[in-house]
Amino acid sequence: MTVNGHVENGRIVLDEAVPLVEGTKVRVEVIETNSEQPAKDEEGPTLYERHKSFIGVVNDMPSDFARNHDHYLHGQPKK
Secondary structure, eight states: OOOOEEEETTEEEESSOOOOOTTOOOOOOOOOOGGGSOOGGGSOOOHHHHHGGGTTOOOOSOTTTTTTHHHHHHOOOOO
């Protein structure tokens, strides 16, 4: 069963009356509308920014590892 509602004064209010037994467990899923989504600048760090500290950490890889990683990891023929 899906029931719609909204937040009013910090409480969840259902849009229509639903006969639920006292103590019934429910799950609330927040649905963000376009007006509530953060601006592009507010989304946080990019994938590169989150992982840039790992760049250059491994120095002893074969020079063709990027091209042939399937060969080194899974035994596939080299490209």
